[in-house]
Amino acid sequence: xxxxxxxxxxxxxxxxxxxxxxxxxxxxxxxxxxxxxxxxxxxxxxxxxxxxxxxxxxxxxxxxxxxxxxxxxxxxxxxxxxxxxxxxxxxxxxxxxxxxxxxxxxxxxxxxxxxxxxxxxxxxxxxxxxxxxxxxxxxxxxxxxxxxxxxxxxxxxxxxxxxxxxxxxxxxxxxxxxxxxxxxxxxxxxxxxxxxxxxxxxxxxxxxxxxxx
Numbered sequence: 585x586x587x588x589x590x591x592x593x594x595x596x597x598x599x600x601x602x603x604x605x606x607x608x609x610x611x612x613x614x615x616x617x618x619x620x621x622x623x624x625x626x627x628x629x630x631x632x633x634x635x636x637x638x639x640x641x642x643x644x645x646x647x648x649x650x651x652x653x654x655x656x657x658x659x660x661x662x663x664x665x666x667x668x669x670x671x672x673x674x675x676x677x678x679x680x681x682x683x684x685x686x687x688x689x690x691x692x693x694x695x696x697x698x699x700x701x702x703x704x705x706x707x708x709x710x711x712x713x714x715x716x717x718x719x720x721x722x723x724x725x726x727x728x729x730x731x732x733x734x735x736x737x738x739x740x741x742x743x744x745x746x747x748x749x750x751x752x753x754x755x756x757x758x759x760x761x762x763x764x765x766x767x768x769x770x771x772x773x774x775x776x777x778x779x780x781x782x783x784x785x786x787x788x789x790x791x792x793x794x795x796x797x
Contacts, residue, residue: 587758592759592766595759598629601768603768617793619739623737624660644703653675657681665705691721692722696726699728704733732756765783
């Protein structure tokens with residue numbers, strides 16, 4: 585709980601978390617949400633960046649995650665994969681959303697030895713679609729073995745959890761939706777009523793969004 589709270593505080597303090605004020609945010613998937621996360625802000629903040637990388641390393645040790653390569657998804661997860669790979673002195677690759685339509689038409693950049701164990705690194709998990717797109721691309725590239733993933737944050741959407749379970753990828757997170765909302769209320773950034781309204785979102789995002797259409 586302590587470490588999850590620490591990361592939640594960083595997200596809130598730096599403005600990486602935006603909480604709606606009567607006007608929800610719209611995801612690329614079309615989902616309306618009371619909360620928006622932008623971890624790109626954090627790559628410009630050396631102190632906070634270092635804390636997050638240290639927490640990733642602690643998580644890997646605690647969960648005894650074994651891997652040969654770290655993979656990041658373009659674009660938001662690339663810097664985090666690079667920071668962590670450099671710290672741990674392991675190879676890194678990154679995955680584009682779709683193959684290039686020029687040159688070698690690659691989707692995966694970097695070198696993968698056949699059968700390598702790859703840790704999927706994401707900045708955040710929302711619907712889990714980008715992570716699974718990354719998984720499939722890596723498996724095609726080098727018959728890679730993907731069993732574990734890690735991210736700074738998750739919205740804890742039921743649909744995303746179902747996809748990850750079906751794909752047999754165990755994801756671990758430094759913090760999550762409920763913790764960020766709890767800390768925001770604790771810090772006085774939202775009221776108890778606002779907390780209640782926000783927490784109702786990830787139980788049924790579609791029904792929640794209809795109220796604001």
